[in-house]
Amino acid sequence: MTMGANRTAAFMPYVRLTLLAAILLVLTGGLHSSVAVAGNYEGVASCAGSTCHGRNEGDGKVVRQDELRIWQDRSSQTGAHSRAYAVLTSPRGERIAASLGLGRAESAPACLGCHSTNAPGDSRGGRWLASDGVGCESCHGAASGWISSHYAVPASHASNVAAGLIPLEKPQVRAGVCLDCHFGSDKPGQFVTHSMMAAGHPRVSFELDLFSAMQAHYNLDADYVRRKGRLDSVQLWAVGQAEAIRRSTRLFANPAFGNEGVFPQFYFYDCQSCHRRITDNPNAVRTFETNPGRPIPFGNPPYNDENMIMLSAVASVLAPEQAGRFDAAARNFHAAMGQGRSQSAAAAQTLGAAAAGLSDAIAARNYDGGTAFRVISAIAGKAITPRFTDYTGSAQAVMAIDTLLNAMVRDGRVTVGAAAGIRVQINKAYAAVSAPETYNPKAFRAALANAAGAIEALR
Template identity: 55%
Template sequence: MALHPAPLKAEAGAEAGSLRAHMGVASCAGSTCHGRSVASGTPVRQDEVLRWQEESSPTGAHSRAWRVIGEPRGQSIARRLGLDSAGVVRECAGCHASRGAEHLADGVDCEACHGNAGAGTGGGWLATHYTVGTSHARNVAQGMTDLTVPRVRAGVCLDCHLSGDGPGQFIAHRIMAGGHPRIAFELDLFSTLQQHHDEDADYVARKGHKTNSLQMWAIGQAEAVSRSLALYMQPAKANDGVFPEFTFYDCHSCHRRIIDSDEANVTAVPNPGRPIHAGMPPWNDENMILLLAAARVAAPGEAATFDARAKAFHRAMGVGRSETVAAAQALRQAAQGLSARFAATPFTREQAFAVIDTIASDAISERFTDYEGSVQSVMALDTLLGGMVNAGMVSAGGAGNLRLQINQAYAAVRDPNGFQPIAFRRALGGAVRSIRSLR
């Protein structure tokens, strides 16, 4: 069993794609392409650049990615990390920009997600993707990243929204200790926030299908588990000097009040999914919990294996490095198997409701002992409900009437320092009971 996996790749052909020229936002911004000021184009909106630059919406977050480095919070983080201007480029540009140091102001641009568009080894898709008779398949063959494939999209997004192998793409604990926001990601929800297109009849004709939000969510959970384990298996990323790399662990296992008196009150709540003693820092298992919930509905035969391997992985960290890597590899194989299984699963209305019920079941909800996993569960409910609306499984009006309960669950995880697991479970249960009423 190999203990040193090969570097991660977001998609097949990524190496060849990297040899194509990066053309930049200006190459997409013509008024006859994606630079219109109103969405009046056919077959695409043609105002995509404007939406990418939207100042008042999360839709514009990618365009602002490099700018935030120069704002007060970004500058204070750089000072705490002891970074000069070259160090900022080295440590931050891997996620906050798409091109070389000479084009940092573009932030995370079109080609960061869609792939380098210029000619090079294997050709390029910029000059032909708008020609008469072209197709999505042809664009992909010429190097465009096929973001309609959930596993491909997850690989692209996770590079920055969890961590990747590229320069400046590993979000270590020291970066968050310097003031960087904690890392939280859910593939379908974040995709929706960044969506610059309409999934209308024309979209279906060109792409072959609409996005299945429920499938996207489930695959995102599987790929996040797989990515975190793959990174941990690399010795250079698993350790920070003599210490473990704490970015892999749950923040609140250490960031709790410390009381040394006889009146010490233990605030940690036992997690049955992590069979470890109280003195061990627990792995951040937010995606493992939600992946298990999805597996119990869509792949019940594999769910027990995944659960057993997850517990074995947690236990192995109390034994030694080689045992932990072996357990991580076995768990990653199970996660990848679930990802492939989900890719062939239609995720029906009944399955969607069953997943929601499973998230709130005693077997799953008792694992929401920590802030990160609880946040992930609320995002899951929001995503699954929104996905059912988009798929016509429930009415928009009925779902809208439940917004109060969803917001109450979000409120229960608004303050990481005031998080209370038992109170959160009550809020989660209330939201799920309300969603169940739509069934």
Template identity: 65%
Template sequence: MLVLVGALLAAGSAYAAGGRYLGVATCAGSTCHGRAEGNGAVVRQDEIATWQEPNSPSGAHSRAYAVLDSLRGRQIAATLGIESATSSSQCIQCHATPAAAGERGARFQLSDGVGCEGCHGPADRWLATHYTVSGNHAANVAAGMVPLENPQVRARLCLDCHYAGSQAGQFVTHKVMAAGHPRLSFELDLFSALQQHHDADADYVARKGNLSSIRLWAVGQAEAVRRAMAVFRDPARGSQGLYPEFYFFDCHSCHRPITDGPQRRLTFETNPGRPIPFATPPFNDENMIMLSVAARTLAPDQAAGFNQATAAFHRAMGQGRPQTVAAAQQLEAAAGALSDALSRRGYGAADGFRVVAAIADRTTAPRFTDYAGSAQAVMAVDTLLNAMVREGRVTVGAAAGIRASINRAYTAVATPESYNPGAFRAALSQAARSIGALQ
């Protein structure tokens, strides 16, 4: 089991094996990616400026190391007994490009945060040839560049930090969250759009293919479930002494107001997707809900099997660790099969509309009883609408008219404390109906 889990966790980093990291400065020349204006003939060439943007999500990776020395970063480190977060492997594996000391070139700096090579792979073997006339993408990949146009590869790489990876420090445990680290969430298409520093123009499509947003979203959900199950099954990570590792559970099923009075006040709604005994803390199933939607609309021949595996996993949570691990293995396999199917299939104009409708329909909406799953749902509707606009299926003006409904759904999940399931479902339903009317 450990060998299989380790292989899966390492899958996103396989292309980086044995390379040397040269640092952001090696990419930042004005004839490469360091221009002030994106007017390059083949690529924009202002990618560094986008990566460094100080006030937008596109610059989040460049700011990742600096936050370790912020007030919040220092407080977390102090609580965990870490002398300095900026030099601790518990932190820099995700807050900087994860290069071991012996893999760092002369211009590599941890203070760059998650630099170019954090996603594209160590550049020593492909940096000097990737921009030449005779160079091509296949040769770059063979030399160690990560093929991020492959949605499975991209998802697995991102999940190393945005869920858990194989390196020490690539897992934000409940202990780290209790010290003050923010809750992690993962949605591949939205995250990709926020970080995108290239134009998906005809040249990009000719070299790397057409990267469908709905494919990214669907495969990302499948790989997130697959990774969650792999990490959960790992005995070194799945438990903390007597207790399970609480990171896996839905935070807000426990972190709710507690009152002691003569009349009970229930603070939960029964969730039809979670066949668990009363008062059992539920596993965080935000990606399972979305993957169920993807299966039902995009891979219907696998939907029933996946839903059965999900229900069996939740049911096993009330039975014991051995039963749950066995169920997790089955769910991991079902998610992996869906990832393969969703990665291979073609996508048409109607697929996005069908997925949006299914997210808010009577089958799925009753599962939005908790904050995490609801936040995942509104991110999906938002990113799929944006994709429809980019692909010319919805006009900018029509999308702007729907924005108010999506914003109401975002408002409903603005904070866990103010989350209201009924208000969220109503806002999401209105947004989905408005999008469907544009088809």
């Protein structure tokens, strides 16, 4: 079993949550603003020839050429995108649509923005089908400008990008495309409200390197590196954290998304802070723990800060000159929640700008073999672990530890055998976040420390 498979198997309770999000809330045709080129969407069938991406075996000379088979795999999470439209007709999809008064889910704009390659009506080619779900062009961009030339001898990756292909090898671009649905955007049909989750939609969670690994249909071989450059898992993970905060704060600061009637839009807040067992037992033990990173009034629901905690850790290692500014902006943002809507919106913009600066710095730097070790030490260090008081941040932390360990295995810094030996400790950390109902902060922090310590011993 591969390390990626081990990670998924070990963390099934939480992965079930994130993978339901991958099935029910998947990427769309929304393009990153800096690379979007207008064009028509030609449909999955246009890529499916046996001389293109429709082979049964991945034996192509340049690319695998069995990408369609991987995208359609019914036995694996790599096929989740192809199933995105079909889940709209499932009993769960029908119940959600009925509760929200959307009519039929498979024709509801609020659903199709993320459950299909939702191309505008005037840009749909003759082979485009909504029922294809999240097809090739949802991630790679409208194909009319490059589909007939991208494989030709004179073509290069740069010329394909100029013709409209999305450069997903760039971490910030990839994160922007993924976040459109795996967090939300201001484009039509790409924002999951608290009402949707109340109706049964799964909670949205995002981690760029993990999601990339689950959906990979390419080989990171010498040809890939020659054409597109080397992908670094630490960089993907870290940029994903920064871009998630950037997206979250931008949407929150927008009154069209930050409010829902007289209430704030609770989508942005930590679900488990409110969804706990309620009792008027006078002897009930309080489960709330004071969090040093969140100076909010007691009893207020906290903003979901899972990505903030991770970015604070990684900033201390990769961009220490900006880390203090980011941490101050995060604390001020939480504090503003007790002051009012205008103050919290302004603080969100400041925090988003700090996250954007970190994203740029992380995307621009080079990475050495010891980077992952240092980041793991920071996540499990004294400055960060007191902030693991809630389920969502803790779940991100154990995914991060596992993501970074796998990066070290791929880079040859840690052997497969040594990583397998550490697996016992990582599995214990996963077990500590196996379900929100049984989450225990103290037990999780101890399990995380043991896992990080086992990895540190290999340095």
